[in-house]
Amino acid sequence: MSAAMYNEAIVTAARDGRHARRLPAPDRTVTCDNPLCGDRVTLDLTLADGRIAEVGHKVRGCLLTEAAAAALAARIGGTAAAEAATLLSQLRRYLAGDGPPPWPELAMFEPVRAVRSRHECVLLPFEALAEAARLPADGETA
Amino acid sequence: MSAAMYNEAIVTAARDGRHARRLPAPDRTVTCDNPLCGDRVTLDLTLADGRIAEVGHKVRGCLLTEAAAAALAARIGGTAAAEAATLLSQLRRYLAGDGPPPWPELAMFEPVRAVRSRHECVLLPFEALAEAARLPADGETA
Amino acid sequence: MSVDVAAIRAQFPIFAAQDRPFHYLDNAATGQICAAAADALLRYETTARANVKRGVYRLADAATTAFAEARAAIAAYLGAAAPDEVLLGCGATFALNLIAHALAPRLAPGDAILVSELEHHSNIVPWQMVAAARGAVVRAIPVTEEGRLDLDRLDEVLGARTRIVAVTHASNVTGAVTDVARLRAAADTVGALLVLDGAQRAPHGPVDVRALGCDAYACSAHKMFGATGAGALWVRGDLLADLPPFLGGGEMIRRVTIERTSYAPPPHRFEAGTPPIGAVLAMGAAARWLAAQDWTALAGHELRLTERLLSGLAREPRVRVIGPTGLQGRLGVVAFAVAGVHAHDVCQMLDDFGVALRGGHHCAQPLMDRFDVAATARASFAPYNDTADVDALLDGLAQTIRKLA
Amino acid sequence: MSVDVAAIRAQFPIFAAQDRPFHYLDNAATGQICAAAADALLRYETTARANVKRGVYRLADAATTAFAEARAAIAAYLGAAAPDEVLLGCGATFALNLIAHALAPRLAPGDAILVSELEHHSNIVPWQMVAAARGAVVRAIPVTEEGRLDLDRLDEVLGARTRIVAVTHASNVTGAVTDVARLRAAADTVGALLVLDGAQRAPHGPVDVRALGCDAYACSAHKMFGATGAGALWVRGDLLADLPPFLGGGEMIRRVTIERTSYAPPPHRFEAGTPPIGAVLAMGAAARWLAAQDWTALAGHELRLTERLLSGLAREPRVRVIGPTGLQGRLGVVAFAVAGVHAHDVCQMLDDFGVALRGGHHCAQPLMDRFDVAATARASFAPYNDTADVDALLDGLAQTIRKLA
Numbered sequence A, B: 001m002s003a004a005m006y007n008e009a010i011v012t013a014a015r016d017g018r019h020a021r022r023l024p025a026p027d028r029t030v031t032c033d034n035p036l037c038g039d040r041v042t043l044d045l046t047l048a049d050g051r052i053a054e055v056g057h058k059v060r061g062c063l064l065t066e067a068a069a070a071a072l073a074a075r076i077g078g079t080a081a082a083e084a085a086t087l088l089s090q091l092r093r094y095l096a097g098d099g100p101p102p103w104p105e106l107a108m109f110e111p112v113r114a115v116r117s118r119h120e121c122v123l124l125p126f127e128a129l130a131e132a133a134r135l136p137a138d139g140e141t142a
Numbered sequence C, D: 001m002s003v004d005v006a007a008i009r010a011q012f013p014i015f016a017a018q019d020r021p022f023h024y025l026d027n028a029a030t031g032q033i034c035a036a037a038a039d040a041l042l043r044y045e046t047t048a049r050a051n052v053k054r055g056v057y058r059l060a061d062a063a064t065t066a067f068a069e070a071r072a073a074i075a076a077y078l079g080a081a082a083p084d085e086v087l088l089g090c091g092a093t094f095a096l097n098l099i100a101h102a103l104a105p106r107l108a109p110g111d112a113i114l115v116s117e118l119e120h121h122s123n124i125v126p127w128q129m130v131a132a133a134r135g136a137v138v139r140a141i142p143v144t145e146e147g148r149l150d151l152d153r154l155d156e157v158l159g160a161r162t163r164i165v166a167v168t169h170a171s172n173v174t175g176a177v178t179d180v181a182r183l184r185a186a187a188d189t190v191g192a193l194l195v196l197d198g199a200q201r202a203p204h205g206p207v208d209v210r211a212l213g214c215d216a217y218a219c220s221a222h223k224m225f226g227a228t229g230a231g232a233l234w235v236r237g238d239l240l241a242d243l244p245p246f247l248g249g250g251e252m253i254r255r256v257t258i259e260r261t262s263y264a265p266p267p268h269r270f271e272a273g274t275p276p277i278g279a280v281l282a283m284g285a286a287a288r289w290l291a292a293q294d295w296t297a298l299a300g301h302e303l304r305l306t307e308r309l310l311s312g313l314a315r316e317p318r319v320r321v322i323g324p325t326g327l328q329g330r331l332g333v334v335a336f337a338v339a340g341v342h343a344h345d346v347c348q349m350l351d352d353f354g355v356a357l358r359g360g361h362h363c364a365q366p367l368m369d370r371f372d373v374a375a376t377a378r379a380s381f382a383p384y385n386d387t388a389d390v391d392a393l394l395d396g397l398a399q400t401i402r403k404l405a
């Protein structure tokens, strides 16, 4: 049932606007498009000692993308930038049905596992993060 | 039955070597390839008063092409060059199952009507003739 | 005139195969295959398979003949002057790339290609590629608030250097049908060729390329109730005779040496390699099926469904239709945005109601930009749809809005 | 090791459909479809049809998943490092055009592309087109009297300017299998890329592109017991990441405006428009079927048939085999010319014996020129062939020679 996908945790996360804004002076900014549907996530980060300090996001996308971006922003502060790639690949494996999610709250995406065409919606903010982490300091992509 | 295609009339025509040679001084020469199988007919003509005088052919092709070239060469002398296009289109229609052949002896190709992939083998010498007839005097194509 | 939908559905195997509600409204993305096409495909692949154009044994000769008959059926459906004006390939996207590539040598630096803001990417990107290679520019006919080509503004974009006008015959987003006569007349004033993308129009009744006056016409079998993997490009015979090939390979040559190759006449010159034989035979069968229908009745039927949908949507204050709100000059393709609910979420929720809709940019990002929306949901009708399909959509949409908006 | 041919035939629907002798020996032109592939094709087209990559409703999601699984199965069969290294399109000819086009920007005037005299036109003409566009030249590896690449003469044609070596993995005329390791080593001495045309080799057991060491590999579903209308191109991942697109259209873009387009990452960048979904799903099923067979046994079986045919032909004084007369480094493809009887007439007569052979230049005119023959007849084996097929051919041929030579 698709309705299960819009469980309370996801809808609540999607409405969590705390980090849904651009940062005034980000160290890194990345915009990621989902080439198949045109949805777009922009992520601003500030860094301190190789760890992520502040995050802001701007999402033009569906509820799943909004929820994923909000969940990412809510928890990522203090994480080493170098961990972004691992985070992305663990989330990708989780959606594919292999292993636990990287963070417990991401288990709200459980109903999405069965719908392959929506995986990318959840992954997009984490892809933006992984790309940001790869950038040289002050890097920016469009 | 394919064997019917190799009836005595066709085999005899194919062995008719009377015109199977290049002319020393043709007014027109045309070479036609069957693009699908690479077979090739070269036709040399001399003309007098807009009528075909002498014909020579060189065939690199199957028995059907050889028989068609020989039949063409045996009968064409004296025909107005302008008639070549009509001849070709009547033969094409005949093979497609529509109407009589342009000359009675071409009815030997009756068994070929059922095998579409061999029509081109029969048509090739007549296509060369039609192309030759369209050429300006002294024309030559390769 | 009313239409016996049950009788039509009986000719489409998908309906018998469904064990839950099935309101298939994604026909603009792909239609369902008709039984005649499925039979032609399966019969060829499993009982009559041989390569075409080269073999003389029974099976090969039969395949060659069937292939020629399919070409003739497609040519007749499009109104071509001769079967050999129809080139067979793997889809409309391929067809549009072929014609773009074949016309490229006619472009000089500074020449212009005119597309429109409502084109499918398949009728934009190939022209951009060709333009880049030749130093030409791509311009676009603007689109009205109603989602139609704004032909009143043609003067702004059509110029003396416009060599090619390439637009869709009907929009895959707004459903608007192009006024081809007016475009043809305008193109003639500057001597431009007119290429039509018929992918959306071709599934809705016979086309008459000669009456339209276009120079080339592309369409896609899977949207015409044939199989996936085939499409056709019609090109006016005298133009076609002069065009260079696109792909190189077997079957399109006259003579090959390592140094030099000469090419076969059309259509072979444009059909390199083994064609998608099964899908082409299915396309022939689908063209025959399409040609046999009563399109006065079916077009009326599709528009009545469109009307029912449009009026239902008009009752939802959060819904904005992108496209004509009337029924004149349009097909049954209806795209809409829902304030506060993303198109993917609309489509996902509607799936629970058995309603198959498409959400996204529909490969028409310039049009999305024009209307400043990121994505829309889209319903698109075929003869086998009925009012229950529309009502299921409207019901599901109302519930979705209640839940997510 | 003996092979249960009846058990294999039971997995190919064509055999049950024949009511007269049926000795199908035209497998190099097209193989017969296996039941697994036919089922995948029919099931998708008639019960599960939806477009891939864009829809979220159940049917569309299932189609997207099935498409990804087919890609994975094909990738596994070819030995690719990852499914996304495999590009899906409509055939080997398309695949070879794609790679030729994508590599074109790497060619400067005076650079050379090295093909061979025994290539299929589909691995010659695309390179000629690209060479003409870039001012490069096409050279050819000569062929030995046995119909093999003459790698002892590689020095004569491979030079410092050779950027691409594009040769077949196995000849569709002589059956000779290419010594890829030697070619790879030679290509490395000049830093050339190595493209293999695997159309003929892929139907005869798993391929290991990484062990071969090639940079790209093309193959065609209809020769691999799949449906017509699909093919695959494998490209080494790091090379693929850098290649420009070929066709433009839907599904291959990241962002389109009228002015400018940016492209999606591989494999999407190379798959414009609706793919041949049904044929790709069938190709996936065929790849799984192929992967599940015992190829030690089947290869031995095919070679025993080849041996029987070669010794039978050796007893006919009018017959000249074009290709290796031994069994080392060859596949079961046997081309021959009959003095005094044209190949078309041979094939036509053999049809009366239920034997399906191909006659002509086999899209390999440079090879015909090399051996100075206009056309040959060709027999080619698949696992479902047996000694009765060979004997029917030999018997029919003897009678044909008596009648026509």
Ligand SMILES: Cc1ncc(COP(=O)(O)O)c(C=O)c1O
Pocket (backbone or CB within 6 Å): C250, C272, C273, C274, D028, D029, D090, D091, D092, D093, D094, D120, D122, D123, D168, D170, D171, D172, D197, D199, D200, D219, D220, D221, D231
């Ligand atoms: C060696 C070789 N390369 C390429 C091709 C072309 O493949 P396709 O049939 O997919 O066009 C063929 C078969 O015709 C072939 O035998």
Ligand SMILES: Cc1ncc(COP(=O)(O)O)c(C=O)c1O
Pocket (backbone or CB within 6 Å): C028, C029, C090, C091, C092, C093, C094, C120, C122, C123, C168, C170, C171, C172, C197, C199, C200, C219, C220, C221, C231, D250, D272, D273, D274
């Ligand atoms: C208007 C239009 N043009 C072109 C295409 C591309 O056609 P195909 O599906 O054959 O790639 C489509 C459909 O996707 C379309 O709607």
